[in-house]
Amino acid sequence: MRTVVAIYTGQGLADPLKAVFQEVLPGVRLVNIIDDSLIGDINKAGHIPPGVARRLVQYYRHAEEIGADVILNTCSSVGEVADLARSLIGVPIVKIDDTMTAKAAASYDRIAVLATLPSTLEPTMRLVQKQAERAGREVKLVNGLAEGAFAALVSGKPEEHDRLLLETALRTAADADVLVLAQGSMARMEKKLAEATGKPVFSSPRLGVEHVKAVLDAL
Known part of the structure; x- marks a missing residue:
C-alpha cells in the first residue's frame, strides 16, 4: 500500500481533504501531520519566521521516516519552504496549489487571487506569476484579500467569513x-x-490530490 503524508499548518482542511483522498485515491494510506502553531506564528510575524521553516523541514523528514511515497504540502503560505526542502528530502x-495555479496561468490573462490572510x-x-513565466505568458494579477474574514472564521463566525x-x-x-x-479551506465556497x-473559480484540494495521484502513478 502506498503512503501519502499530508502536512498541515492548521486544522480546517484535514477532514475535507480526507474525503477527496477517499474518492480519488481510496487505496492509499493517508497520514496527517498537523501543527496549527505554524500558521499562528506566520500571522504574528507577517512572514515565515526561521523557526517555522525549520519545523516544517522536520515534519518533511518525519514524513520520510513514516514511509511516505509522496509528501503533500497543504498550506499555500509555506509553499516556498516546500520548494527549498525538495533538495533536502x-x-x-507536492504542493497542493501547484496544479491550480498552473492551470489558471496557462489559460487566463487576468487572474484574481482570493485569500483571507496576506501571508497566503x-x-x-x-506562484501564479512564476507559473505564467514558465508557460511563457504575461498575466495580470488582481489582489483579492478578504480583510477580516480569517478573524471572523477563527472567532466562530463562519457566516461572516463567507460574506x-x-x-x-x-x-x-x-x-x-x-x-x-x-x-484550500475555501474550497467549500x-x-x-x-x-x-x-466566472470560473479554482480551488486546490481536488487538483492537489489529482497531482499526488499522478506522481504516485509515475513512481
Missing part, C-alpha cells in the same frame, strides 16, 4: 477572467462564488 513533495495571498500571487469572501469575489470579478482560491460572479 528524498521523497517527492502574497506567496500565491508569486466577506463573497463581497471580495464580487469586487474583484469585474477585473478578472478567473478567481483562484489561495486557501467554490460553487457559490462561481454562481455569484459568473
Whole structure:
C-alpha cells in the first residue's frame, strides 16, 4: 500500500481533504501531520519566521521516516519552504496549489487571487506569476484579500467569513477572467462564488490530490 503524508499548518482542511483522498485515491494510506502553531506564528510575524521553516523541514523528514511515497504540502503560505526542502528530502513533495495555479496561468490573462490572510495571498500571487513565466505568458494579477474574514472564521463566525469572501469575489470579478482560491479551506465556497460572479473559480484540494495521484502513478 502506498503512503501519502499530508502536512498541515492548521486544522480546517484535514477532514475535507480526507474525503477527496477517499474518492480519488481510496487505496492509499493517508497520514496527517498537523501543527496549527505554524500558521499562528506566520500571522504574528507577517512572514515565515526561521523557526517555522525549520519545523516544517522536520515534519518533511518525519514524513520520510513514516514511509511516505509522496509528501503533500497543504498550506499555500509555506509553499516556498516546500520548494527549498525538495533538495533536502528524498521523497517527492507536492504542493497542493501547484496544479491550480498552473492551470489558471496557462489559460487566463487576468487572474484574481482570493485569500483571507496576506501571508497566503502574497506567496500565491508569486506562484501564479512564476507559473505564467514558465508557460511563457504575461498575466495580470488582481489582489483579492478578504480583510477580516480569517478573524471572523477563527472567532466562530463562519457566516461572516463567507460574506466577506463573497463581497471580495464580487469586487474583484469585474477585473478578472478567473478567481483562484489561495486557501484550500475555501474550497467549500467554490460553487457559490462561481454562481455569484459568473466566472470560473479554482480551488486546490481536488487538483492537489489529482497531482499526488499522478506522481504516485509515475513512481
